[in-house]
Each structure stands twice: as C-alpha cells, then as structure tokens.
Amino acid sequence: MKGTHDPIAADRRTGGAVRPVARDVSTGTPRSGAAVQLDGASLAIAGRQIWTDLSLTIARGEFLVVIGPNGAGKTSLLRVLLGLVPLVRGRALVHGEAPRRGNPAIGYIPQQRAFDPELPLRGRDLVGMGLDGHRWGISLRPGAQRTRVDGILDLVGARGYADAPIGRLSGGEQQRLRIAQALIGDPSLLLCDEPLLSLDLHSQAVVVELIARWSRERNATVIFVTHDVNPVLRAAHRILLLTGTRWGVDRPDRMLTTETLSSLYGLPVDVVRYRDRVAVLGIDVGGHDPVSHAEPGS
Amino acid sequence: MTSLWGYPFVHHAIEVGVITAVVAGAAGYFVTARNMGFAVHGLAEMGFTGAAGAVLAGIAPEVGLLAACLLAALAIGLLGVRLRERDVAIGTVLAFGLGLGVLFLVLYTRYATEAFSILFGAILAVDAQDVVRSAIVGALVLAALLLVYRPLRFASIDPEVAEARGIPVRLMSVVFLVILALAVAEAVQVVGVLLIVTLLITPAGAARRLTAHPGRAILYSMLIAAGVTVGGIAGAVYTSWPVSFFVATLSLLAYLAARLAARPART
Ligand SMILES: Nc1ncnc2c1ncn2[C@@H]1O[C@H](COP(=O)(O)OP(=O)(O)OP(=O)(O)O)[C@@H](O)[C@H]1O
Numbered sequence: 001m002k003g004t005h006d007p008i009a010a011d012r013r014t015g016g017a018v019r020p021v022a023r024d025v026s027t028g029t030p031r032s033g034a035a036v037q038l039d040g041a042s043l044a045i046a047g048r049q050i051w052t053d054l055s056l057t058i059a060r061g062e063f064l065v066v067i068g069p070n071g072a073g074k075t076s077l078l079r080v081l082l083g084l085v086p087l088v089r090g091r092a093l094v095h096g097e098a099p100r101r102g103n104p105a106i107g108y109i110p111q112q113r114a115f116d117p118e119l120p121l122r123g124r125d126l127v128g129m130g131l132d133g134h135r136w137g138i139s140l141r142p143g144a145q146r147t148r149v150d151g152i153l154d155l156v157g158a159r160g161y162a163d164a165p166i167g168r169l170s171g172g173e174q175q176r177l178r179i180a181q182a183l184i185g186d187p188s189l190l191l192c193d194e195p196l197l198s199l200d201l202h203s204q205a206v207v208v209e210l211i212a213r214w215s216r217e218r219n220a221t222v223i224f225v226t227h228d229v230n231p232v233l234r235a236a237h238r239i240l241l242l243t244g245t246r247w248g249v250d251r252p253d254r255m256l257t258t259e260t261l262s263s264l265y266g267l268p269v270d271v272v273r274y275r276d277r278v279a280v281l282g283i284d285v286g287g288h289d290p291v292s293h294a295e296p297g298s
Numbered sequence: 299m300t301s302l303w304g305y306p307f308v309h310h311a312i313e314v315g316v317i318t319a320v321v322a323g324a325a326g327y328f329v330t331a332r333n334m335g336f337a338v339h340g341l342a343e344m345g346f347t348g349a350a351g352a353v354l355a356g357i358a359p360e361v362g363l364l365a366a367c368l369l370a371a372l373a374i375g376l377l378g379v380r381l382r383e384r385d386v387a388i389g390t391v392l393a394f395g396l397g398l399g400v401l402f403l404v405l406y407t408r409y410a411t412e413a414f415s416i417l418f419g420a421i422l423a424v425d426a427q428d429v430v431r432s433a434i435v436g437a438l439v440l441a442a443l444l445l446v447y448r449p450l451r452f453a454s455i456d457p458e459v460a461e462a463r464g465i466p467v468r469l470m471s472v473v474f475l476v477i478l479a480l481a482v483a484e485a486v487q488v489v490g491v492l493l494i495v496t497l498l499i500t501p502a503g504a505a506r507r508l509t510a511h512p513g514r515a516i517l518y519s520m521l522i523a524a525g526v527t528v529g530g531i532a533g534a535v536y537t538s539w540p541v542s543f544f545v546a547t548l549s550l551l552a553y554l555a556a557r558l559a560a561r562p563a564r565t
C-alpha cells in the first residue's frame with residue numbers, strides 16, 4: 001500500500017489549505033435543511049451525566065471534527081444520532097427528524113475491531129453487508145449486488161484485496177473496506193468513530209481524503225471523531241470539543257488556541273503551532289505526541 | 299454398500315444422519331463465527347438433563363431433550379445480555395443442568411442404558427418415526443437459517459454496524475440460540491451429548507480453512523459433516539464399534555486434512 005498507485009494521495013497534494021466554508025456554520029443558529037441539530041441536548045448513561053446542554057447545528061456538507069478525552073461521550077454522541085441511545089433532555093434532529101435506528105441516510109464507520117484471521121468472510125462480503133445485510137433471506141440478485149460492490153471498491157481503491165479473508169488484511173486495508181461499507185448505501189451523513197486509530201501517516205491521509213472527497217462531491221455531512229486533529233485539520237470546517245463538563249465548537253483556527261482550550265478543559269493547556277501542525281501540550285487531547293506528526297501528504 | 303443399505307436400520311440411520319449432519323454443518327458456520335462453542339456444550343448438557351428427567355417422568359427422552367435444549371437456549375439468550383457476560387450465563391445454566399442430571403440418574407438407576415445412548419449417541423437405533431421427525435425439524439432449522447441468513451450474519455460478524463442499520467442484534471442472538479437448540483437436539487441422536495462438537499464445530503472449523511467465501515464455507519461444512527456421519531455409520535456397521543468413535547475420528551481427520559490443504563496464508 002505505498003503511494004505511487006494511489007490517485008487519492010496524489011490528488012490530495014493539489015487540494016490546498018482549509019477550503020472555504022460555503023455557509024456561515026459558526027453561528028449555531030438553527031436553520032431549515034440542517035443535517036443535524038441538537039437543542040439543549042443532555043445525555044446520561046447509567047445515571048451518570050455524560051454531556052449537558054449541547055446545542056449545535058451542523059449544516060449539510062459540513063465536516064465536523066469531534067475531539068475530547070476518553071469517556072467524554074464522543075462515541076455516545078454518534079450513538080444518539082444513530083437512534084441507539086435516547087437523550088435525557090433536549091432534542092436531537094437528523095435531517096429534521098428524530099433519530100431512528102436503521103436510518104439509511106447514515107453511513108457509520110465504527111471504532112476498529114479485530115476480525116478472527118480465519119473468519120470465512122471476504123472484504124467484499126463486509127462491504128456488501130452495508131448494502132443489503134439487513135434484508136431477510138439470501139441475496140436473490142447477486143450479480144447486481146456484485147456490480148455495486150465492485151464500484152465502491154474501486155472508489156476506495158480496495159478492489160485488489162477484496163477477495164482475501166477480512167481478518168488477514170492490514171488495519172489500513174480493513175479501514176478502506178469499512179469506508180466502502182459505509183459509503184455503499186450512498187449516505188448523506190457519515191459518522192466516523194476514530195477511523196485513523198492505529199493507521200500509519202500515509203493511510204491516515206488516504207482515509208481522510210476519501211471521506212473528505214465524498215463529502216465534497218455529494219455535499220454529504222461528516223462527523224469525524226478523532227484523537228489526533230492534525231490529519232483532519234485541512235478537511236475540518238469546525239471542531240467540537242467535548243470535555244465531559246464543558247463543550248465548545250468553532251473553526252479550527254479559533255478552537256485550537258491556548259485560551260479556548262484552557263477554558264474548556266479548565267486546566268492550563270498550551271497550543272503550539274508549527275507550520276500547519278498543531279500540538280496541544282499539558283493535557284491529553286492527541287493521545288500521542290502530535291509534535292512528532294508530519295502533516296500527511298506533504 | 300448395497301448389501302449394507304438393504305437393512306432398514308441402516309437405511310434409517312443414514313437418513314437421520316445425513317439430515318442431522320447437514321443441519322449441524324450449516325449451523326456450525328454461525329457457531330464458529332460467533333464463538334459459541336461453549337454454548338453448544340451447554341445446550342447439549344441441558345438436553346441430557348431434559349432427557350433424563352423425561353425418562354424419570356415416563357415421557358419419551360427425545361421430547362425431554364428437545365424441550366430442555368429450547369429452555370436452555372431461551373435462558374442463555376435472556377441472561378446473556380452482553381457478550382462478556384455470556385460465558386458466565388452459560389456456565390451457570392450448564393452447571394445447574396448437570397447437577398439435576400446427576401440427581402435424576404441417582405433417582406432412577408435403571409436409566410443407565412438410556413443415559414449411555416444420550417451421552418454417546420444411538421443412531422443405529424432410530425426408526426421410521428425418527429426419520430420423519432428429523433426431516434421436519436431439519437427442514438424447519440434450514441428454512442429458519444435461510445430466512446435470517448443475512449441479518450444473522452451481519453449481527454454475528456459486525457454487531458456495531460448491524461445495530462446501526464436497524465438489525466435487532468439481541469433478538470438475533472436469541473433466534474440463533476433457538477435454531478441452535480434444535481440443531482443440537484438432532485445431533486445428540488447421532489453422536490451424543492459428549493461428542494456434539496464433532497458435528498457442530500469441527501466440520502465448520504475445517505471448512506473455514508478451505509475458503510473465505512461464506513456461502514462456500516457453509517456448503518463445505520455441510521458436506522464434511524454428512525461425509526463423516528455416513529462414514530461413521532458404515533464403519534460401525536462393519537466393525538460393531540461405536541458410531542460416535544468413527545464420526546469423531548473421521549471428523550478429526552477431515553479437520554487435519556483441511557489444515558494441510560488450507561488456503562495459502564496471505565502474507
Ligand atoms: N452501555 C454503557 N453502559 C454504561 N456506561 C456506558 C455505556 N456506554 C458508554 N458508557 C459510558 O459513557 C461514557 C462515554 O462513553 P463514550 O464511549 O461515548 O466515550 P468516548 O468519548 O467515545 O471515549 P473514547 O475516547 O475512550 O472512545 C463513558 O464513561 C462510558 O463508560
């Protein structure tokens with residue numbers, strides 16, 4: 001999986017800096033046609049407050065990055081939008097409607113899990129499940145399904161290993177298949193839970209660019225949970241920081257400052273910038289030391 | 299084989315054996331995908347208790363076997379809320395069941411031969427009625443597996459996304475446990491409680507060595523299970539050694555052969 005044959009990595013270099021946000025997404029005022037809307041939303045799990053009074057409007061086509069320490073409720077936020085966890089107060093809307101399980105407009109990339117290396121399942125089967133895995137019976141039109149699966153495999157560049165057992169693929173290869181699985185239903189909202197975990201820099205760049213390009217071309221909304229903001233800085237329109245007690249949302253340049261982060265964390269935090277990379281020192285936002293991370297693709 | 303086939307008891311044994319093996323082989327794909335080997339044992343051992351209790355109460359042991367397997371499946375499904383709790387739930391149900399089984403055995407000493415056939419199988423004793431029952435239960439299990447194939451596979455292999463796609467993941471595991479209970483109750487007739495893995499896990503384990511294609515893995519698993527069962531019956535008829543010994547031995551050989559012929563590891 002080295003870069004020469006990879007059209008996406010090459011394409012990325014011409015992508016330039018943070019793309020302009022077409023609409024004013026920073027005001028947080030509710031608007032019709034918003035992809036996601038949270039009004040005073042509060043979540044408690046097993047009697048414990050996770051986050052409170054979260055109000056946020058995510059526009060269609062927006063790329064929202066979600067960061068925060070372990071247990072801050074990032075995964076839970078995605079699960080609320082998937083209709084799997086109810087709010088205790090406030091309101092959540094997805095495309096103007098209450099969240100519901102099985103919403104076909106949502107593509108979901110879960111936090112990585114290991115597959116048994118001997119599991120009799122090929123990459124293409126995993127992708128196909130995203131298309132018709134919820135239907136009864138067995139597939140009666142395998143030909144049509146195969147064409148759709150091949151198309152999306154080509155899009156993410158995973159055709160070459162689509163027939164290999166899923167458990168024997170590398171983390172980066174599995175992640176591309178996960179993206180294909182989420183995209184095959186042609187979602188207008190993509191929920192990604194730490195899709196960069198345990199990927200090398202090149203694979204991180206590939207994954208971010210695949211998702212960002214899908215978002216650009218389809219005007220699809222992306223909510224992207226990550227521990228390391230650097231790989232997604234260029235793609236991000238806004239960053240939502242959940243810290244358990246507080247939350248904040250803003251454009252990356254305004255969010256990632258010593259003042260903003262210190263006040264949100266309630267602890268002294270230093271934000272150091274080096275070229276277009278950001279390091280947050282003093283508290284674990286990045287999971288690992290972000291200073292050592294080169295901006296992918298450069 | 300023609301002279302062998304002439305005896306009605308062999309005829310019946312092979313019919314029941316093939317039906318049972320095909321069902322066990324198909325269910326085995328999901329047993330291995332869901333890591334449910336322990337549940338298979340738990341169900342089979344509860345089945346033993348059910349059969350022992352039925353004998354004690356003067357009911358046909360097959361009825362007790364089936365009823366106990368189904369009850370145990372529901373208990374495990376309802377108790378085993380989360381994956382990591384499942385082994386505790388199964389272990390608890392299983393120990394309770396075996397405890398009862400021991401009690402029944404002590405209360406009813408004449409039960410020893412019945413106990414032996416339930417523990418080690420009695421396929422050569424099946425009659426025409428058993429063939430009909432096997433065919434009905436087998437058809438039910440295969441139809442149910444076919445009906446839930448896609449959502450069950452999704453929920454078994456990729457539960458997070460399956461749940462997000464609206465599949466009732468917990469209901470699926472209860473449904474599968476019920477399907478499994480029927481398959482186990484059938485397989486107990488052939489190989490008995492103690493050798494249940496030989497039909498419900500080993501053939502699927504061999505098949506997954508041969509292919510990564512899910513449909514083919516199920517097909518190979520059914521073929522291997524049917525092959526070792528027919529081979530086991532033939533071996534027993536010619537030598538008068540127990541069927542389960544031959545089935546378990548052939549099953550082991552099939553597994554070893556599949557390991558040797560394994561699809562090349564991707565490096
Ligand atoms: N099913 C559950 N039962 C009990 N507590 C839960 C459950 N799901 C989540 N929680 C708790 O809710 C809190 C938020 O969990 P969540 O997984 O959303 O955090 P996160 O921000 O995604 O963390 P991480 O960065 O570690 O992935 C945690 O304290 C977690 O223990």
Ligand SMILES: [Mg+2]
Pocket residue numbers: 074075076111193
């Ligand atoms: Mg999480």
